Amino acid sequence: xxxxxxxxxxxxxxxxxxxxxxxxxxxxAQELEQKIQSExxxxxxxxxxxxxxxxxxxxxxxxxxxxxxxxxxxxxxxxDDEIPAYKLYTNNYSSDADETAVPISGGMSFHQHLENQLQxxxxxxxxxxxxxxxxxxxxxSGYLRRTLDxxxxxxxxxxxxxxxxKQIEQTLKKVQTFDPPGVGARSLKECLAxxxxxxxxxxxxxxxxxxxxxxxxxxxxxxxxxxxxDRFGIDENQLKEVFETxxxxxxxxxxxxxxxFQNTHIVPDFxxxxxxxxxxxxxxxxxxxxxxxxxxxxxxxxxxKEASKTNKSQQEAVLFIKQKLDAARWFIEAIEQRHQTxxxxxxxxxxxxxxYFLSGDERKLRPMILKDIANEIKMDISTVSRVASSKYIxxxxxxxxxxxxxxxxxxxxxxxxxxxIEIKKILEQLIxxxxxxxxLADLALAKLLKEKGYNVARRTxxxxxxxxxxxxxxxxxQI
Numbered sequence: 001x002x003x004x005x006x007x008x009x010x011x012x013x014x015x016x017x018x019x020x021x022x023x024x025x026x027x028x029a030q031e032l033e034q035k036i037q038s039e040x041x042x043x044x045x046x047x048x049x050x051x052x053x054x055x056x057x058x059x060x061x062x063x064x065x066x067x068x069x070x071x072x073x074x075x076x077x078x079x080d081d082e083i084p085a086y087k088l089y090t091n092n093y094s095s096d097a098d099e100t101a102v103p104i105s106g107g108m109s110f111h112q113h114l115e116n117q118l119q120x121x122x123x124x125x126x127x128x129x130x131x132x133x134x135x136x137x138x139x140x141s142g143y144l145r146r147t148l149d150x151x152x153x154x155x156x157x158x159x160x161x162x163x164x165x166k167q168i169e170q171t172l173k174k175v176q177t178f179d180p181p182g183v184g185a186r187s188l189k190e191c192l193a194x195x196x197x198x199x200x201x202x203x204x205x206x207x208x209x210x211x212x213x214x215x216x217x218x219x220x221x222x223x224x225x226x227x228x229x230d231r232f233g234i235d236e237n238q239l240k241e242v243f244e245t246x247x248x249x250x251x252x253x254x255x256x257x258x259x260x261f262q263n264t265h266i267v268p269d270f271x272x273x274x275x276x277x278x279x280x281x282x283x284x285x286x287x288x289x290x291x292x293x294x295x296x297x298x299x300x301x302x303x304x305k306e307a308s309k310t311n312k313s314q315q316e317a318v319l320f321i322k323q324k325l326d327a328a329r330w331f332i333e334a335i336e337q338r339h340q341t342x343x344x345x346x347x348x349x350x351x352x353x354x355x356y357f358l359s360g361d362e363r364k365l366r367p368m369i370l371k372d373i374a375n376e377i378k379m380d381i382s383t384v385s386r387v388a389s390s391k392y393i394x395x396x397x398x399x400x401x402x403x404x405x406x407x408x409x410x411x412x413x414x415x416x417x418x419x420x421i422e423i424k425k426i427l428e429q430l431i432x433x434x435x436x437x438x439x440l441a442d443l444a445l446a447k448l449l450k451e452k453g454y455n456v457a458r459r460t461x462x463x464x465x466x467x468x469x470x471x472x473x474x475x476x477x478q479i
């Protein structure tokens with residue numbers, strides 16, 4: 001049976017402006033610059049302050065989303081009252097301020113570097129297409145992660161090139177001769193073998209290392225020293241030389257090159273300086289253009305105001321212009337609000353970790369979680385998370401990700417709260433100073449930490465060690 005009922009309900013919903021503000025807060029400095037350029041392109045009422053004269057944003061009136069065109073008063077939009085110039089811009093630094101932008105390097109990409117080397121090979125048109133496709137399938141570490149059968153299928157479906165596995169492998173071997181050595185390998189074993197193969201003709205040590213890698217890679221990777229010496233009839237000194245030779249090879253041949261060729265320089269969102277023991281934090285606005293409302297739209301409103309006296313159809317044009325002006329005004333205010341939120345959050349983080357920023361000693365980092373900062377600045381945890389997840393701060397100790405200052409804590413034997421970062425640093429020192437002939441197992445490391453006042457279980461030591469990418473004791477053993 002159908003019934004009509006009336007329900008009253010209170011609900012909180014984010015407005016489109018609030019949603020957009022959350023997105024702006026999450027953007028990094030470089031992403032914000034791109035967003036501003038995109039907004040300038042989409043909204044003709046918004047422009048760079050260096051392009052034309054500004055319309056005072058303080059004279060833009062606030063309206064609800066529903067607009068009555070007949071009741072539009074355009075006088076506030078064309079007012080010529082004198083407004084301080086600093087209120088018209090989103091960033092009000094002086095022209096002689098220190099340049100805080102980090103230069104971005106240009107150059108060819110890692111894959112372009114490989115493609116340029118194709119000119120040194122004598123290839124048929126089909127082989128050239130295959131080689132180009134193989135290069136495109138190589139990841140940034142320099143490895144070919146796809147099987148030969150997958151490459152055969154991909155070439156057939158995407159390039160309409162029908163070849164067999166043998167042709168793919170022949171072309172791959174030519175690509176594997178490129179610089180850097182080891183590029184195009186399909187596994188770590190093949191990567192090391194490719195690099196050793198180029199040295200084997202010049203060094204007996206490299207030839208022995210190549211033999212071991214090709215025929216006993218499993219024993220080599222697990223550091224079964226005695227098995228290797230018995231199998232290849234070598235002594236301890238020769239085996240040590242083999243490990244030293246392999247240790248100088250690059251397990252990720254594409255890594256250094258991709259980092260050089262790509263624009264991976266970090267533009268910090270905050271600049272932290274220390275003067276006479278006092279910490280100063282400023283927002284890096286150097287790459288953010290000055291924004292203001294277009295003066296051309298002011299002149300357009302003047303014209304439409306006169307025309308609308310005799311022609312009511314001009315009201316639609318007035319409505320369109322007003323909406324663009326409101327959108328430009330809101331965007332400028334949203335960016336300013338973003339700046340205030342970021343500064344409020346980063347100052348709370350810096351104050352919480354003041355001892356670290358004054359000394360640079362990571363062992364002085366205090367336990368800190370998102371909730372601590374959210375409670376201090378009286379904002380939601382999600383807002384703090386958006387600020388910390390992608391923002392960098394330039395400190396005297398290098399560029400640091402804000403997220404790295406957050407960590408859980410535990411109490412030591414004296415009842416003091418200590419950060420897990422401090423425990424990890426001590427654990428790293430213990431492993432660094434251990435006897436590499438008899439490396440410490442996780443249980444032994446847990447006992448040493450307990451002697452220093454940190455009651456950490458063995459499984460916790462194993463977790464911290466894995467987070468720091470430190471192998472188990474057996475793999476840290478040296479001859």
